[in-house]
Amino acid sequence: MARTQWERSTLFLQAATYGRGRKLLDRVRHDLGEDIAHMDPATLSVHGASHLRAAIFAARASDASAAQEHLDAAADAARLLGEDANHYGLEFGPDNVAIHRLGVAVETNDAPEVIRLTRTTRLPSTVAPVRAGYWYIDAAKGLLDHGQCEFWTRAPLRTGG
Numbered sequence: 001m002a003r004t005q006w007e008r009s010t011l012f013l014q015a016a017t018y019g020r021g022r023k024l025l026d027r028v029r030h031d032l033g034e035d036i037a038h039m040d041p042a043t044l045s046v047h048g049a050s051h052l053r054a055a056i057f058a059a060r061a062s063d064a065s066a067a068q069e070h071l072d073a074a075a076d077a078a079r080l081l082g083e084d085a086n087h088y089g090l091e092f093g094p095d096n097v098a099i100h101r102l103g104v105a106v107e108t109n110d111a112p113e114v115i116r117l118t119r120t121t122r123l124p125s126t127v128a129p130v131r132a133g134y135w136y137i138d139a140a141k142g143l144l145d146h147g148q149c150e151f152w153t154r155a156p157l158r159t160g161g
Contacts, residue, residue, distance in 0.1 A: 002028045002046045003088040009053055018061040025054045036077050045087035048077030052092070052100045059107035067104045071097065084126070095127050099135045106142040114142035 005028045012021030028050045032043055039047060055070035075097050084093030098121050105113035118139045123132050 002032055002043075002050070003090070006046060006050055006053065006090075009050075009057075013053070013057065013060075016060070018057040021057045022054055022061075025050045025057070036080055039080075041081055041085060042087040044077050044081050045085055045090050045092040048074045048081065049090040049092045049096075051077065052096060055100055055104050056107065059104040062108070064104075064108040064110070067108065071101055071104060074100070091128055091131055095123060096131060098123070099127075099131055099138075102135055102138045102142065106138045106145075109145070111142075111146040114139075114146060118143060 005024060009021045009024050009028075012018065012024065029047060032039070032047050032050075036044060036047060051070045051074035055067045055074065058064075058066035058070060075094075078092065078094045078097045081093055084091065084095050090096075098117075102114065102117045102121065104110075105117060121135070123135060127135075
């Protein structure tokens with residue numbers, strides 16, 4: 001049920017009704033519980049993914065502080081999970097948190113963070129192409145917004161094959 005509600009939040013994202021989307025995701029996490037130390041991996045993935053989506057809602061609503069809190073909570077869940085996983089098709093884990101950190105930095109127009117993240121983040125080749133695509137799109141937008149065109153002449157952005 002929580003995964004279905006997470007999917008439903010996409011409608012609020014598309015309609016730019018960020019407050020309603022955040023409330024829905026708050027309910028999802030409330031229903032799952034906040035004791036992440038005792039969650040099974042699948043529940044932890046849904047919990048973490050709901051924080052990532054809430055971070056984007058908060059960033060688009062110009063609430064950078066709340067966005068950062070959600071990113072940090074998602075990072076805590078990802079650390080407990082230990083690695084990227086694909087429970088319920090969410091592909092939640094440390095790499096997805098990194099992808100969303102960049103997305104939030106772009107949405108909140110945080111140029112120093114965009115530059116830092118594009119210089120330090122290297123996505124492994126195991127990241128799904130659609131997820132990596134979001135990162136590259138955000139990297140391009142964020143860097144170009146801040147006049148950082150030389151970025152694209154540097155080393156590869158992914159590790160591995």
